[in-house]
Amino acid sequence: MxxxxxxxxxxxxxxxxxxxxxxxxxxxxxxxxxxxxxxxxxxxxxxxxxxxxxxxxxxxxxxxxxxxxxxxxxxxxxxxxxxxxxxxxxxxxxxxxxxxxxxxxxxxxxxxxxxxxxxxxxxxxxxxxxxxxxxxxxxxxSWTVLTIGLLRTAVGPLLALYFEARRKLVLALTERAERAERERHLLAERARAEERARLAGEMHDVVTHRVSLMALQAGALRMTATDEATRQAAEDLRQAGCQALDELRDLVGILRTEPEGDGSPSVAGLPTLVAESAGAGVDAELLEEGDPGLASPVVGRTAYRIVREALTNAHKHAPGAKVEVRVHYEESQVRIAVHNTPPTARPSRELVRTGSGLGIVNLRQRVEVLRGTLRAGSAPDGGFCVEATLPAYVPTAESAV
Incomplete structure (x- = not known):
């Protein structure tokens, strides 16, 4: 307009x-x-x-x-x-x-x-x-006066009727064109939703099945292995498989526009998450600005996973460091920044080896699916910083309820 x-x-x-x-x-x-x-x-x-x-x-x-x-x-x-x-x-x-x-x-x-x-x-x-x-x-x-007088007063109303009819016709055509455009958009959305559902089904039926078998076989190997090294390797493999299944389940859920009933933690669980990290020995502090309600469900869960991964990495790689978690909620976007100071002690090799090394990579893929950005790297003070920017609202079937 x-x-x-x-x-x-x-x-x-x-x-x-x-x-x-x-x-x-x-x-x-x-x-x-x-x-x-x-x-x-x-x-x-x-x-x-x-x-x-x-x-x-x-x-x-x-x-x-x-x-x-x-x-x-x-x-x-x-x-x-x-x-x-x-x-x-x-x-x-x-x-x-x-x-x-x-x-x-x-x-x-x-x-x-x-x-x-x-x-x-x-x-x-x-x-x-x-x-x-x-x-x-x-x-x-007088025929002259009658004719000219009638023309004088008839031309204007006839033009008015013509322009009024033309205006209504243009409005009707415009409305029809807008309705056709909306229908075309809905058809395109429906086609994309069907394609996403098909991809989600294939990922669930093929990839999830194979990874599940890997995790089960690793668990069986851990139970039957005779030496400790083999059991530890099998346990690491099983944990990596379980983590892969968890991330894969999230991606399938995104492709299916976040099915109802997903009980994954959201931004409402950030205080509890930081408190649990503090209880485990991490000096963590949470600073929130804005209204958490501005974040749609899928964005809230992604923000929770980003903070959780950053806190886990700080616990593994930066013992004794102070961690500051900042979450800023805006109408158009959600900004997350998790910064830890340099470690005060050497990290445990056993604890470092328990990770798959793919946590940040998986998070970046998940953030990109939501059309957001994620940056992870060294901070100027020698510590480490994870920063992410997510759209505040991502339409899903859950947010439409």
Whole structure:
């Protein structure tokens, strides 16, 4: 839709345009009257000059043709009736040409207004009918006057009806085009949803099955192995498989637009997560700004996973470091920053080996699916920083409920 500042100049300054049109018709009717094309007498007196001034005022009423179209018709009709009565039967004015039309030329534009700007069509038709009778003056029958008078008052309403019908047709066509565009968009969304569902099904049926078998076989190997090294390797393999299944389940859920009933933690669980890390020996602090409710469900879960992964890495690789978790909620985005200071002790090799090394990689893929960004790297103070920016709202089936 076009805003007021983008509309054409004549629509933004319609009062100026109407005033200019009124001034033009004042000048036009004054010149035509003095030229003897209407009621002007051969020897004008005081009455004639007075009526010429009143005619100018009546024509000037065209400036109000948008806000009071019937009033303009009444003013011009009253002036035309007054001129007609002064000529006959009172005989106060004697026109130079008896067969001229007494009405000003401004009546053409005045007759256009009631049907185009007036919402009450019945009042508009009544006003135009009376106006037409005054202009045609059928009590003094003359084919020339009747014909020209009818044309004077009929051209405007016919144009008004035409433009009104054209405007409604354009609106109907525009609405039809917008509806077709919406339907096309919905069909495209449906096709994308079906394709996502198909991909999710294939990932679930093929990849999940294979990884599940790997995790089960690793668990079986851990139970039957005779030496500790083999059991530890099998346990690491099983944990990696379980983590892969967890991340894969999340990706399948995203492809299926987050099915209902997903109980994964969201941003509401961040205080508990930080408190648990503090209980495990990590000096962690949580700083939240804004309204957590601005984050849609899938964004909230992703933010939770980012913080959890960052805290886990700090616990493994930066023992004794202080961790600061900042989450800023905005209307359009959610910004997460997890920063840890340099470690004060050497990390445990056994604890470091328990990780798969793919946590940040998996998070980055998940963030990119949501059209966000994630950066992880060394901080200027020698510590480590994980920063992510996510859209606040990602439409899913859950957020539509």
């Amino acid at each position: 076009t805003s007021r500042d983008e509309a054409p100049w004549h629509l933004r300054h319609w009062a100026v345009v109407d005033a200019a049109i009124a001034a033009f018709f004042v000048l036009l009717d004054t010149v035509l009257t003095l030229a003897g094309t209407t009621w002007w007498p051969e020897r004008p007196g005081t009455l004639a000059w007075t009526m010429l001034g009143l005619q100018a005022l009546a024509c000037a009423s065209l400036a109000a043709r948008r806000c009071a179209p019937i009033a303009v018709v009444v003013v011009l009709g009253a002036f035309t009736l007054a001129i007609t009565l002064l000529i006959h039967p009172f005989g106060a004015l004697t026109p130079a040409h008896e067969n001229n039309l007494w009405a000003p030329f401004a009546t053409v534009l005045a007759a256009y207004g009631p049907l185009f700007y007036q919402q009450n069509r019945r009042a508009a038709f009544v006003a135009l009918a009376v106006f037409t009778l005054i202009v045609m003056r059928p009590w003094q029958p």
